[in-house]
Amino acid sequence: MLEDFVIGIASKLGEYLIAPIGRQFGYVLFYKSYVKDLKNEVKELETARQRVQHVVDEAGCNRKPIQTDVEDWLESVKKEAREAENLLEHGESVKSACFCGWLPNPVVRHPIGKKVKKITKVIHGLNEKSRNSNFQKVYYENTPIGFANATTSTARPVEKKEDGLKSRALIIEDIMKAIADDRVRVIGVYGSGGVGKSKLLEDVERRVKEENLFDVVAMANVSRNPNLKRIQKEITDVLGLHLMNEKTVRGRAYRLREALGSDSKKNVLIILDDLWEKLELKEIGIPCGDDNKVRGCKLLLTSRNRDVLRIAMGSDQEF
Known part of the structure; x- marks a missing residue:
């Protein structure tokens, strides 16, 4: 037993x-x-x-x-x-x-x-x-009671898809004008999640490259929990800057800042998608002043929150 x-x-x-x-x-x-x-x-x-x-x-x-x-x-x-x-x-x-x-x-x-x-x-x-x-159904046919977002609270209902595409094209044209304006350094695009901000940025990026407006165009996704090393890598890959030997975020930021500031005649556009809060540009390696205002290059940003663009990142124009 x-x-x-x-x-x-x-x-x-x-x-x-x-x-x-x-x-x-x-x-x-x-x-x-x-x-x-x-x-x-x-x-x-x-x-x-x-x-x-x-x-x-x-x-x-x-x-x-x-x-x-x-x-x-x-x-x-x-x-x-x-x-x-x-x-x-x-x-x-x-x-x-x-x-x-x-x-x-x-x-x-x-x-x-x-x-x-x-x-x-x-x-x-x-x-x-x-x-x-x-x-499989990604949107509401009718706006639910109490539901409001950038697509419903700030714009008239648009019945036809063609009208929506036309409106999108107009926004892209406005952004392109802002990009070409030397007085504008930071451009922001805001709207609720899922309304197509990322796709709009891709369209703008393609236009900018086709029209050769900049010597360098780099794009990185920021997200709610920013991975600084990944953001740095997405930018440095475009620049052809290899940072494998730089183990720290600070070391990578220093090298990136040097690369971006080495040629004052080079036009650089950096696109940062999906900001949720203030992003310290110096921690990434993007040249900026003490006020976090970009220097020497141009920024195109997107966020769900307009205040993040206008207040935290000092955007000159928002769309």
Whole structure:
């Protein structure tokens, strides 16, 4: 009787101990498989994001209020996709093998593999949500009671898609005029989530490049939780400036500031999308004064909050 009891206890202890230990070893042994799974989920998520964003942009042209869960999903997609990208880049950059590459380095692979597994699960959940039948409708046909956003509270209802596209074209023309105006250094575009600000920026970026208005045009996404290193990388990649040896944000900022300020004759446009609060330009490496006002280049910003553009970032014009 006692023997059976002891065996039962030992068996349970084995279950509780072996499973967690096996899981920890799995982060190392199945690292490559986990990375492959993550890449596949990220690719599928980007396809879903493009599909949803296309419908959202069309709804924005027609002044249709976007459903809250769709806005939240798009924000989550941006955040998780960036985290996955950073994690995969980190995994590529660190030394992940020992014994001259014959064996995986557990010290390196374990923490990365664990994070890869975790974020894969999150991204898989976002993909599942995009396939939900209730998620196919991204906007309200009629504005819900108590619901107000930039598309409904500040503009007349627009019935025809053609009118919405015309209005969008006029906004782009106004932005292009502001960009060409030497007196304007900071331009802001504001509006609620999902109304097509990012798509509008892409259109402006394309026009600016086609018309050769600037020597350098760099674009970075800021988001609610800014990743300064990633923002710096998106800008420095366009400049052809490699900062792999600079480990700190401050060191990268110094190098970027030097590069942007080295040639006063070079026209530079920096586009920063999706600001939620004040962004300290000096921490990124964008030349600015003590008042956080940009110097030596031009900024095009977007935010949901006009005050972020006007007060925190000192925009000269908003649209």
